[in-house]
Amino acid sequence: MVVVGAGLSGIAAAHYLRSECPQERFVILEGRDAIGGTWDLFRYPGIRSDSDMFTLGYTFRPWTSDAAIADGAAIRDYIRATAREEGVLPQIRFGHRVTSANWDPATARWNVEAEREGQALRLTCRFLFFCSGYYDYEQGYDPAWPGRESFAGRIVHPQHWPADLDYANQQVVVIGSGATAITLLPSLAAKAAHVTMLQRSPSYIIALPARDAIGRALQAVLPRKAAYRLIRWKNILLSSALFQFSRRRPAAMRNWLVRQAQARFGPTVQQRDLQPRYDPWDQRLCIAPDADVFRAVHSGRASIVTEQVARFVPQGVELASGRVLPADLVVTATGLKLKLLGGARITIDGQPLQVTDALSYKGMMLSGLPNLAMAMGYTNASWTLKCELIARQVCRMLNHIRRQGLDVCVPVLDTDAGQTRPALDLSSGYIQRASGELPRQGSRKPWRIYQNYLLDLFSLNLAPLRDGALRFARRGETPR
Template identity: 45%
Template sequence: MDDPAHRAEHFDVLIVGAGISGIGGAHHLQEQCPGRSFVVLDAQEGFGGTWRTHRYPGIRSDSDLYTFGYRFKPWVGPPIATAPEILKYMEEVITEDGLDRHIRYGHRIRTASWDSATARWSIEAERRDGTTARFTANFLWMCQGYYRHAEGYTPDWPGMDRFGGRIVHPQAWPDDLDHAGQRVVVIGSGATAATIVPAMADTAAHVTMLQRSPTFFRTGRNAIEIADELRTLGINEDWIHEIVRRKILFEQARFIARTHSEPEKVKEELLTEVRRHLGPDYDVATHFTPRYRPWQQRLAFIPDADLFRGIAQGRASVVTDEIETFTENGLLLKSGATLDADIIVTATGFHLSVLGDIAFSIDGAPLDFGQTVTYRGMMFTGVPNMAWVFGYIRAAWTLRADMVADFVCRLLNHMQARQARQVEVALRPEDAGMALGPWIDPDEFSSGYVARGQHVLPRRGDKPEWAHAHDYWAEKDAIPAIDLTDSAFVYR
């Protein structure tokens, strides 16, 4: 006899994750594939993804919201937004689209198994009360991001257990941490560290940013002049959103091209801006001159130069050195210098988690994602009826999330039209012998989290269709033009 408690619910599409990608995907699916049943599962207790996970002081976007926001939903606030502002924006999308009824929170997916005989995925998720929820789906849409939400990456430094203060990672910020009047050391120099330092410096005794090597930063006003002018003229917000979005994308494309064509000139422009804020006597060569060219690692934007203002005012400082060991009172550095601290923040990155730590299998065989080859960073050889959202490293994540959604919806409609129950991508005869390489070329992007996780990421080929280009300005034309009848798509 069938036990209803163990019966699987069936949906046409199952979306994994209720973050920026999953909510956007649900909007597009509802609009472009009307009548399809779908469910969105998320392990957390609410929507938001990274904007719910991270609660550290000052948390904000490091992409402007005109491009990080959805193309279908105008952004009307400052371009660099706080987490609460982004969550409010996402909540409006959920409410306006009536997506609440499709989302199940507190569902952590443990397994996903594909069965070719039924052409379905079977998914088991653990509910917040420890019970198991079971689902089947015709198509799986992975929108869970690319890092492990449960824990951040912290190196294992000697002596950490001896430190008498508190060690916190930005991904697990404690509610009871009071940094007022405290000496704080923030380890790291990426966008997270550059956000935390000025935010904590307002009330801390002092905040020190300890970096092993410098990072490039850009500064500017947290405002878009043309947007303010157009609002003054009473222009429709939909028009403002599109105009500003195009202007920003055009300027970004031009800037990124210059980082390749004239990297030394761009580097000097960035460093000149740093000197303007910190003064001619500051040691910019040591603390703000990276060893890599601009945009070989992510280039963080500092709105209103708040990090540099904190340093110039003496509330914050930068030390470029390496850690020898933690001590009872702080850190001993390899140079012999010491840093006293009451709180140490390890803004040292995250663990890559390409498929949400879900145990995948295909017809009973475990899926080794690192052995697949990607089709434009969205589908993978040997993996049926599944698409994955992975955004950009030099442009806003959501630009690609919107495009992948268009592709998935078009693929689903194409399958319906030809009465196909299954689709997967496969190398074609003309791809025989194609050279394969890592997901991202290290010469193009060398951040630590990618270097640590290349082995679990899919491989790429040396043809455009078998690689994630990480180039919005090329893909904005290429992805909509994908020929779904190409022999790379195998339908059954």
């Protein structure tokens, strides 16, 4: 078996393969030279989790701190320590970037092509598990505004933050209003002369405690594992309730979110700077641990401007109104680029896979694609929650194949899946820009993607494997 990616989900996959499929031989191919994925790549100031660590952390290795929101370095260390303790380091091949994979029906095997230091390598496996996320590690989304070459200062995208960048006592403009911008603003404001968050449209911001007071109390009186389970389920249920309320009563949730932000910002921020164009959870909520964004604006070291960028000028950024925001440094926190399956070219018996024609099966496989799974986390909750469910489901399939003397498992779409829509249905810019490259989902199970841990817990780990859509076969047979 080949696992692609040694980030948060790749290490989870390795754990479950070792614990639930001890007879399975596997290797992890990691395109970069380090463990951690996202949490090793991103190094911009203040980077932190946007999910609580009791659910972002692994079930099998509980997060023991009372810090509900952790910084990037702590998460990176946690993933690396988990890999060491799980004994999976010997299975990781660093610097191996998967470029293509072809399914050979005659042998019921994947022929995987990879590159290492410019040399082509080939591996053969019977199951391929992509744990490489869904965005492009090479570059983020960076709009080509006119006049960039005339700007006298420096322009930086957060995805590739220079280690030597000194912004102390500088005028900084952060373009964007998503989670990255909300994270950057208070961190940059601690050293910069002034930070302006230039948003083309606002996002919802909610202040949460950086440390879990209830969790701390439970940890003080209960054994470690029992406290962890209670804290984890508390957070799962609270986040699920928040999401469901947002979907069922969007106007009420919108009003509450805007009012609490307005109350915290006070008269320093106008209401139009806090009114998003979309309903809550059409995009992810932005979290402000211990209200750090609000405090930075109150201090006078940061401000928010809502307007369109017209062009760059030597002294800064010119807005559509003609106003110029002076800047020594411009940070383009403008989002990500999507790249499914790590950008690898997937073929079936030499024929290219048309991803946009495929339907997602339970959010983990694609219709008509044999022996291949993808670890895709939640868009409304912790990434790890669903990735662990998917890893365990993959182990169930592998064990079933081995026990029954089978070779192939493939989701087959031969019934009505209902009305379809993109597999990722957020309105976020990075998803909308890639809508023509995404698989789709149906409105009926098992082709519908639930953003709901409780439903997925049953669907992925408790329901029978043979559900009418997932078919099994021996080599050369028709899946049935």
